[in-house]
Amino acid sequence: xxxxxxRWNQALQALPQMLDGALVTLQVAIxxxxxxxxxxxxxxxxxxxxxxxxRGFAVAWVEVARxxxxxxxxxxxxxxxxxxGIHLSPFAALLAGIAFNNAGYLAENFRGALxxxxxxxxxxxxxxxxxxxxxxxxxxxxxxxxxxxxxxTNQMVWAILMTSLGVTVGMNTDLAGITQELNARSFRTFEFxxxxxxxxxxxxxxxxxxxxxxxxxxxxx
Amino acid sequence: xxxxxxxxxxxLFLAQGAxxxxxxxxxSVTVGTILGILFGVLRFQFGPIWFxxxxxxxxxxxxxxxxxxxxxxxxxxxxxxxxWGPFTTSxxxxxLYTAAYCTExxxxxxxxxxxxxxxxxxxxxxxxxxxxxxxxxxxxxxxALPSWIGLTLGVMKDxxxxxxxxxxxxLRASQILVTRLQEPLFILMICGAIYFLLSxxxxxxxxxxxxxxxxxx
Amino acid sequence: xxxxxxVRKSFGPLEVLKGIDLTVDKxxxxxxxxxxxxxxxxxxxxxxxxxxxxxxxxxIDGVEVHAKSTNLDKLRRKVGIVFQQWxxxxxxxxxxxxxxxxxxxxxxxxxxxxxxAVKQLGHVGxxxxxxxxxxxxxxxxxxxxxxxxxxxxxxxxxLFDEVTSALDPMLVGEVLDxxxxxxxxxxxxxxxxxxxKFAREVSDRVAFFHxxxxxxxxxxxxxxxxxxxxxxxxxxxxxx
Numbered sequence: 134x135x136x137x138x139x140r141w142n143q144a145l146q147a148l149p150q151m152l153d154g155a156l157v158t159l160q161v162a163i164x165x166x167x168x169x170x171x172x173x174x175x176x177x178x179x180x181x182x183x184x185x186x187x188r189g190f191a192v193a194w195v196e197v198a199r200x201x202x203x204x205x206x207x208x209x210x211x212x213x214x215x216x217x218g219i220h221l222s223p224f225a226a227l228l229a230g231i232a233f234n235n236a237g238y239l240a241e242n243f244r245g246a247l248x249x250x251x252x253x254x255x256x257x258x259x260x261x262x263x264x265x266x267x268x269x270x271x272x273x274x275x276x277x278x279x280x281x282x283x284x285x286t287n288q289m290v291w292a293i294l295m296t297s298l299g300v301t302v303g304m305n306t307d308l309a310g311i312t313q314e315l316n317a318r319s320f321r322t323f324e325f326x327x328x329x330x331x332x333x334x335x336x337x338x339x340x341x342x343x344x345x346x347x348x349x350x351x352x353x354x
Numbered sequence: 355x356x357x358x359x360x361x362x363x364x365x366l367f368l369a370q371g372a373x374x375x376x377x378x379x380x381x382s383v384t385v386g387t388i389l390g391i392l393f394g395v396l397r398f399q400f401g402p403i404w405f406x407x408x409x410x411x412x413x414x415x416x417x418x419x420x421x422x423x424x425x426x427x428x429x430x431x432x433x434x435x436x437x438w439g440p441f442t443t444s445x446x447x448x449x450l451y452t453a454a455y456c457t458e459x460x461x462x463x464x465x466x467x468x469x470x471x472x473x474x475x476x477x478x479x480x481x482x483x484x485x486x487x488x489x490x491x492x493x494x495x496x497x498a499l500p501s502w503i504g505l506t507l508g509v510m511k512d513x514x515x516x517x518x519x520x521x522x523x524x525l526r527a528s529q530i531l532v533t534r535l536q537e538p539l540f541i542l543m544i545c546g547a548i549y550f551l552l553s554x555x556x557x558x559x560x561x562x563x564x565x566x567x568x569x570x571x
Numbered sequence: 572x573x574x575x576x577x578v579r580k581s582f583g584p585l586e587v588l589k590g591i592d593l594t595v596d597k598x599x600x601x602x603x604x605x606x607x608x609x610x611x612x613x614x615x616x617x618x619x620x621x622x623x624x625x626x627x628x629x630x631i632d633g634v635e636v637h638a639k640s641t642n643l644d645k646l647r648r649k650v651g652i653v654f655q656q657w658x659x660x661x662x663x664x665x666x667x668x669x670x671x672x673x674x675x676x677x678x679x680x681x682x683x684x685x686x687x688a689v690k691q692l693g694h695v696g697x698x699x700x701x702x703x704x705x706x707x708x709x710x711x712x713x714x715x716x717x718x719x720x721x722x723x724x725x726x727x728x729x730l731f732d733e734v735t736s737a738l739d740p741m742l743v744g745e746v747l748d749x750x751x752x753x754x755x756x757x758x759x760x761x762x763x764x765x766x767x768k769f770a771r772e773v774s775d776r777v778a779f780f781h782x783x784x785x786x787x788x789x790x791x792x793x794x795x796x797x798x799x800x801x802x803x804x805x806x807x808x809x810x811x
Contacts, residue, residue, distance in 0.1 A: 137433045139565035170365070201510040201546050205525055209542055212532055216539035244540060249411035257658035257717075260619060261672035261724060262648040269674055275662045297419035301518065308537065330418045337417040353704065 144324035147315050154311035155332050161299070161307060162292040165228055169235025169292070170285075171177075176240040178269070179275075191240065195213070198237020203295050206230040211302040224306070227299035231292055238288055240279070246280035247273070279352050288342040290337050297333070308332060356568050359535050365544075371527025372548050374561070378523065379510040382448035386509070387502070389449065390456020395486075397457065398464045415454035421515050427537035428519055444516035448509060455505050464490055497568045502558035507553050524548060572596055573618065573728060573761070578627035580613055587613050589629065589783040597727075600760045601768035602791075605780030606806060611763045612655075614780075617762070619643075630726070631755030648676065655733040657714045659705035665692065666701040666764045677724065684723075691719040695749050711742030715749055716802045718777045722753075729753065731762040767810060771795050779803045 179191035198206065207230030212223055221229060250273055258268030278285075297309035305311045310330040316322050393412065397405040415423065427447035431438045438446070467490050475489045517526035528545035532538045573595040580588040587610040594609060595601050603611045616622040616627055620636045620643040629636040634646060660668050669688035679687070680769045692698055695715040706714050714734055721729065731750065735743040747769050754760060754773040765772055770777050771791040778788040781802045798804045 196544070196554060197550065200507075201549040202514040202555060204514045205511075205542070205546055205549060208525065208529070209546070210368065212529075212538035213542045214539075216537075251656075251658075253654065253656055253658050254660065257654070257660070258620060258672075259644075260621060260647060260652045260654075261720065262644050262676040263672065264644050267675060271671060272660055278681060282422075294417075294419040297421045298515070300421070309419065312422075322425065324435060326422055326425045330422050331415075331421055334414060334417045335474065341490060341749075 137323060140321055141324055143319065144315075144328055147325070148328065150315070151308060151311055151328060151332060154306065154308040155336060157307040158293065158296045158309070158333075158338065161224070161231070161296045162289065165231035165235055165287050165292050165296075168228070168232040169288075172232065172236035173239035173243060174274070176236060177243045180240070180244065181269075191351045194233075195237045195240050196224065198234050199241060199248045200271055203230065203254055204298050204301065206233050207298055207302060223299055226302055227296065227304055227307075230298075233297045234295065235288055235292055236289075239285065242281045242284040242288070243277055245284075246277045249280050250276050281310055282344070282348055282352070284346035286341060289340055289344070292332070293336055355475065358463055358537060358540055359539070360531070360537070364531055364535070367531065367547065368406065368527050368544065371522055371524040372552070374521060374527075375510065375513055375525075376552075377518055378444055378513045378521070379506070380450070381445045381451050382513070383506050383509055385449035386452025387456050389453035390424075390428040391460050393453060393457040394460025394464065397461050402462055412454040412457055415451050420447075420451060420512050421518055423451060424515060440516070440519040440521045444519055448513060448516070451512070452505065452509050455508075456502070458503065459495075459498050459501045463494035463501075466497050467493045474558070500560045500564035502549055503556060503563070507560075510553065511549065572630075572632060573759075574628075574630045575614075575618070576628045576630075578614070578617060578629060579625045580622065581625055586803050588617070590626075590733045591785055593778065593785065593788070595728075595759065595761060597759055598757050599775045600754045600758075600762070600773050601776050601778060602774040603761065603763045603778045603780055604612045604765070604767065604770055604806075605786075608782075609780040610783040612732050613759065613779045615652060615743055615763055618730060619647050619652050621652075644676070645705070645800045647718050648724050649726055650728045650730065651724060651726035652730040652732065653714070653717050653721050653734050655736045657710070657717040657734075657737075659708075659713045659716060661705055664702050664704055665697060668705065668716060669723045672720070673723050687723050687725075688719070691722045692716070694722070694752075695719045698743070702708070709742060711745045714738065714742075714746050718746075718753075728761070731760065731764070733763050733765065734767060740743055765810075767795070768806075779806065781806070 163271055176191040176194055179187040182188060196288045207227055210229040210233070211223065211226035214221060254272050254276070255265070255268045259265065259270040263271065297305055300309040300313050305314055308329055313324050319325070392409060396410065402409065424444065424447050428440070428443050431443050431446075471493070472485055472489055475485045480488065513523060514525040517523060517529070522530070524545060528541050531541050535541065573593075573801075575591055575593040576598065578588055578591045579586065586590050587608075589610075591614060593601070603614070613622060617624050622642075624637055631646060632700075633652060635641060636643070660671065663671060666679070666685070666688050669691060670681075670684040673684040673687055674681065675786070678716060688723070689698070689701070692701060693737060695718055697712060697715055697719065700708065700716075705716065708716065718734075733744050738746065747766060750760070750769070751773055760784075762774070764793065774791050776788055777794045778790045779786050779794065779800070779802070782785065787800045787803045789799075794803065795807065798807055
């Protein structure tokens with residue numbers, strides 16, 4: 134058919150290698166999510182602070198993250214920082230770019246979530262003698278993370294998909310990078326990338342499913 | 355501000371890249387929206403069970419990296435000997451990608467129209483078509499529009515990935531200039547500013563519409 | 572002792588407190604009544620420093636609440652407040668709600684905090700609801716939990732801000748019973764309330780607020796049976 138012979142055997146032999154790559158993909162995604170989450174909480178606090186500079190900084194971050202391509206953000210980390218004498222490896226550039234992106238989107242999600250938490254909650258905490266940071270950490274933050282849990286899950290899936298962009302800055306250890314290297318050696322493009330697609334799909338579904346289970350255990354109220 | 359070797363011609367080159375970004379986005383969003391409305395209405399009308407195979411297929415477009423989709427699309431068109439250039443291939447893949455998200459938006463917005471409202475319309479003797487046109491379409495449009503604007507901007511940003519197939523859009527054009535002029539930060543900042551200027555005002559409009567049309571206030 | 576002297580407070584152009592003077596002694600129960608917008612709730616939030624004041628002074632045991640040098644977080648441990656909206660922390664169980672501040676603010680161990688929480692929750696009649704999330708409780712139960720939460724900090728003063736106003740009429744009784752119990756135990760209390768019968772029963776003195784001014788203050792028998800000011804007479808006539 135079509136004068137093209139599919140050679141799945143050859144591609145499937147590379148499966149262990151590709152699964153190793155999938156682990157790197159997962160590693161980058163999880164790291165970027167952890168860093169992004171911490172940064173997003175920081176940005177959220179900045180946005181609530183009295184300092185105009187901190188508020189402006191947070192707003193600028195969020196808007197740039199949301200209004201430019203993720204690939205641009207990775208390029209910025211990889212090529213742009215070179216101007217300051219900072220030369221990030223593909224791994225670091227990819228991680229930095231995705232973490233930057235995650236932080237922006239998550240901070241925006243948190244802003245929406247905060248609107249759903251009455252001001253009186255923090256006030257109740259303050260009236261029990263808590264400091265404002267303490268009231269935020271103990272009372273507002275847990276509720277905010279719960280409300281924003283579904284968007285956070287979506288962002289995690291996004292982070293996994295974004296890791297594939299590493300290949301454009303020379304990343305060759307993650308799933309997309311390894312697939313591309315195998316492809317360059319054998320030219321079985323369709324077979325290799327189809328297998329990669331299946332693996333990405335399964336990871337994304339596993340994350341979604343896992344998050345649902347975690348949510349059920351975590352949020353019993 | 356900067357001591358730069360960037361010439362007017364280079365800026366024109368960037369503008370051409372931006373033009374390509376917009377062209378790919380326009381075609382993909384148009385085709386993707388038409389398909390998305392079609393799929394969304396079908397899904398709404400026939401229910402999730404009959405539509406399950408297509409739901410699964412569309413879900414793939416949302417769960418596999420776009421870059422992989424583009425490579426696969428390109429490989430497929432070559433296997434099928436379609437002879438498509440990178441522009442056509444890119445638009446085809448991005449259209450399906452857009453359609454996958456658009457279907458969800460259309461379905462969600464249609465489901466948000468209260469059944470009682472529709473029953474009222476039908477009880478007044480309206481036909482299915484009239485009910486759709488006069489009741490469901492205007493009501494669900496309000497829900498869908500902000501999300502659809504978000505989708506359009508998302509596709510515009512994601513369209514940067516078509517550089518992998520060799521299309522010289524905005525980001526690729528910037529990269530070419532970076533390689534030639536060795537001024538990465540300056541050129542990338544111009545590139546980012548262009549994306550930002552294309553995206554930010556429309557994003558604001560979307561946010562504004564969402565606020566104005568939200569049922570809560 | 573809580574000493575309030577000539578306190579003024581504005582929200583923008585609107586002056587809600589126009590020079591309030593009030594002294595509440597240890598062990599005393601003072602109720603504040605008055606129409607909505609009379610400034611009575613605002614006064615409570617000013618007493619524990621949740622709202623700043625424009626002028627005047629509020630001293631608790633001699634400490635100026637609104638002085639820059641005052642550590643408000645520390646001062647608030649002494650002054651418990653319960654709001655009209657009970658503000659249960661929805662992500663914590665009933666016992667966790669009560670344990671949170673003793674553990675994190677007072678630095679007590681988990682066991683000590685648990686002991687206090689069990690005691691206070693038993694006190695307000697919620698001993699069988701310890702492990703339940705607030706969403707499973709009725710409004711009255713949530714409000715009693717909020718009272719236990721404030722009491723767990725062993726405050727010396729308690730402020731109650733219309734704690735029964737948001738409750739179904741059927742549930743008002745159980746919360747008022749809790750307040751009566753506290754009063755009988757000698758807790759110093761300021762209660763902003765609409766429950767006239769309750770105010771008459773438990774208060775040592777009742778204050779009537781009218782348009783940001785304390786129009787009249789007297790022992791309940793005097794204020795309810797022989798109000799001196801025409802505003803008070805009018806208000807009481809309308810509420811009976």
